[in-house]
Amino acid sequence: MRVAVDVMGGDRAPGEILKGCWQAAELLSGDDMVHLVGDGAIINDALSTNPVPANKLKHYNVVATTQIIEMDDSPVESIRAKPDSSIAVMCRMVSKGEADAVISAGNTGACVAASQLRMRLLPGVARPGIAVVLPTFHGPVVVCDVGAQVIAKPKYLQQFALMASAYSHDLFNIETPRVALLSIGEEDAKGTGTVKEARKLLRDEPLINFIGNIEGKDVFKGTCDVIVCDGFVGNILLKFTEGLSEGIFQTMAAEMEQESAEVFEKFKGVAKRIWARHDWQEHGGAPLLGVGGICMICHGRSEAKAIKNAIRVAKQLVNSGVNAKITARIAQSIQVTDE
Amino acid sequence: MRVAVDVMGGDRAPGEILKGCWQAAELLSGDDMVHLVGDGAIINDALSTNPVPANKLKHYNVVATTQIIEMDDSPVESIRAKPDSSIAVMCRMVSKGEADAVISAGNTGACVAASQLRMRLLPGVARPGIAVVLPTFHGPVVVCDVGAQVIAKPKYLQQFALMASAYSHDLFNIETPRVALLSIGEEDAKGTGTVKEARKLLRDEPLINFIGNIEGKDVFKGTCDVIVCDGFVGNILLKFTEGLSEGIFQTMAAEMEQESAEVFEKFKGVAKRIWARHDWQEHGGAPLLGVGGICMICHGRSEAKAIKNAIRVAKQLVNSGVNAKITARIAQSIQVTDE
Numbered sequence: 001m002r003v004a005v006d007v008m009g010g011d012r013a014p015g016e017i018l019k020g021c022w023q024a025a026e027l028l029s030g031d032d033m034v035h036l037v038g039d040g041a042i043i044n045d046a047l048s049t050n051p052v053p054a055n056k057l058k059h060y061n062v063v064a065t066t067q068i069i070e071m072d073d074s075p076v077e078s079i080r081a082k083p084d085s086s087i088a089v090m091c092r093m094v095s096k097g098e099a100d101a102v103i104s105a106g107n108t109g110a111c112v113a114a115s116q117l118r119m120r121l122l123p124g125v126a127r128p129g130i131a132v133v134l135p136t137f138h139g140p141v142v143v144c145d146v147g148a149q150v151i152a153k154p155k156y157l158q159q160f161a162l163m164a165s166a167y168s169h170d171l172f173n174i175e176t177p178r179v180a181l182l183s184i185g186e187e188d189a190k191g192t193g194t195v196k197e198a199r200k201l202l203r204d205e206p207l208i209n210f211i212g213n214i215e216g217k218d219v220f221k222g223t224c225d226v227i228v229c230d231g232f233v234g235n236i237l238l239k240f241t242e243g244l245s246e247g248i249f250q251t252m253a254a255e256m257e258q259e260s261a262e263v264f265e266k267f268k269g270v271a272k273r274i275w276a277r278h279d280w281q282e283h284g285g286a287p288l289l290g291v292g293g294i295c296m297i298c299h300g301r302s303e304a305k306a307i308k309n310a311i312r313v314a315k316q317l318v319n320s321g322v323n324a325k326i327t328a329r330i331a332q333s334i335q336v337t338d339e
Numbered sequence: 340m341r342v343a344v345d346v347m348g349g350d351r352a353p354g355e356i357l358k359g360c361w362q363a364a365e366l367l368s369g370d371d372m373v374h375l376v377g378d379g380a381i382i383n384d385a386l387s388t389n390p391v392p393a394n395k396l397k398h399y400n401v402v403a404t405t406q407i408i409e410m411d412d413s414p415v416e417s418i419r420a421k422p423d424s425s426i427a428v429m430c431r432m433v434s435k436g437e438a439d440a441v442i443s444a445g446n447t448g449a450c451v452a453a454s455q456l457r458m459r460l461l462p463g464v465a466r467p468g469i470a471v472v473l474p475t476f477h478g479p480v481v482v483c484d485v486g487a488q489v490i491a492k493p494k495y496l497q498q499f500a501l502m503a504s505a506y507s508h509d510l511f512n513i514e515t516p517r518v519a520l521l522s523i524g525e526e527d528a529k530g531t532g533t534v535k536e537a538r539k540l541l542r543d544e545p546l547i548n549f550i551g552n553i554e555g556k557d558v559f560k561g562t563c564d565v566i567v568c569d570g571f572v573g574n575i576l577l578k579f580t581e582g583l584s585e586g587i588f589q590t591m592a593a594e595m596e597q598e599s600a601e602v603f604e605k606f607k608g609v610a611k612r613i614w615a616r617h618d619w620q621e622h623g624g625a626p627l628l629g630v631g632g633i634c635m636i637c638h639g640r641s642e643a644k645a646i647k648n649a650i651r652v653a654k655q656l657v658n659s660g661v662n663a664k665i666t667a668r669i670a671q672s673i674q675v676t677d678e
Contacts, residue, residue, distance in 0.1 A: 007580070010630065049642075071527070074528070085392075102578060110351075117545060119647065122476065136586070137586050137589070137590050149522060150530060150531045151531055153521060182575060183571075183575075184486060184570075184571060184574040185573060187411070189413070191489060191571065192489045192490055192571055193490075195571075198404065207464060214577030215575070215578050215582075216574070216575040216576060216578030216581070216582060217578035217581045217582035218578075218582060219582055219583075220582050221582070221586075222581055222587040228624055230536075231523075232531055232572070233528065233572055233591065234554040235521060235523040236554070236572060237555060237575065237576070237579060238519060239523075239554050239555030239556040240555030240556065240558060240576060240579065240580075241555075241579075242555070242556045243555060243556035243557060243558055243559050243560070244485060244558075244559055244581070244583055244584070245587060247475070247476050247559040247560075247589075248584060248587050249587075250476070251476050251613055252591070252609065252610075252613065255609045255612060255613060256605075256606075256609055259605050259608075259609065260605075263602060263605045265493075266595075266598050266599075266602045267595075267606070269598075270591065270594045270598065271591075273594060273596060274590055274591065285405070304384075313497065
């Protein structure tokens, strides 16, 4: 497995990104290669003082770039305007067959645009979707899409279900992941026209283990392994989860502190355990499913742990051949028009 | 104020609904009248044994009906097929000038359909929107729409902002409520075409105190008083809030119980306090803004407290003349086409 890591992308780049790459050393063997893409001076300096064992150094390679895509740069324009940025260079490496996977905690839109432009879409795929792992109280749930397509046609939702099922299967070893469609009621008649049309496609598709619509309140109840929605709703939901969870824990911490120092200490221990068990960084990042390579998009706030885990997941997906499975399923699925 | 209450609607009807009506006795004075709409035998029986002081009994009146709209009945069809259902009768009472407000914890779709059909829309209003109060850690936030319109045109979102601002003003005494548009990024370029178009309308409208787009993670940060979105996203978000909050508290309770009986007791006390402070039942229900009367839609799980508070809010809105304010603002606002 050869993975290109964007050393320049993310709120904590380059420090935490590089640290994550070093922590991944224990995962690397055989021909595995981590291409460190970004400012050559910074990376070489870090390499010379890094804590990686000497026998693992052969798994690291520096790819020096001169440009940086900022978080607020326009995705498509920045890819054209900054051909020597880490994101653009990484995606070109995949297109040239020099890397199997890319990882970035930088500008998500630019990653999506560059991946689509350089890696191209897998045969038959209409649009790629970002699949994020949502840690619920009953285990992880894959939500697709969380931001690549703000508007989704029924066909895209059908393909998100197929692709996310393959991902869930390969990542969590779930034989036939249960797929739900996010809507505002369980009945056929509920939802937008797109959702109603997609519901039929999901129901009729033998390759999808469709369990029906799911409402917002049931997302955390452990009834499904994959949730399909458009990227607008998915992105709002993902960020909402972050804000609400943090808010509840903060409010509770403030209240517990009022009780007594002892109770507050107990609470902190419990909160820490719960956070650890539901830590998004354990899952590394979210793959952009449907492109001709593995593209792991990490949270802008990613720390070393997230980067290390993204490398782990990228290796898992490259080795499991998830893209070959996606291509096969898309080819075997009921073909629908793009409308 | 004359309010018609649907005694037959909701998971805990008729018991909790009637209990809520009795608890509202202390709020009733002058010409105030609560019309108890539903099964005559049940209501009269409850009236004869109810705990309302004798001097308040004059504020209650029985309106016997013979039909019931079930939770899973088709909204529009049931209104036509069941003209003597409590929901249909209540909305007719408003259209005939016999009531100012209706309250129901029953079939939401049927309430929306009957209100639109019987009360008609206020002059200039394109579509009504349901405005729910979301209790956040920094105070209440009004979210509109949470389910009346699964697809919203930019004009609807502009009007939701105007109507929800008037509601927030009258309910919470906020002079110029800060309005935000729910999207997937703060920038102009983020979101669907509808959201981008709506953003311009909200920004250019002098009657709206627009603070910009808001992302899912910032909903609970106290930066706005009103959030505007389409009913599909709003409904998913509302139910998601319920599911996630309950899940976090349940998970934490299970962990706290492992610690010690004493710690668990402390936690329960704290959790109870936090729930009480963020109890949706304190706000009674969600008005359907834009119709020619006050229509309060209550959660299907409503208990007596919610019904009592819905009566309180209905009285407040009737007395404040919120609909006259909405009509005036819609007339003064920048007129845009329906497309």
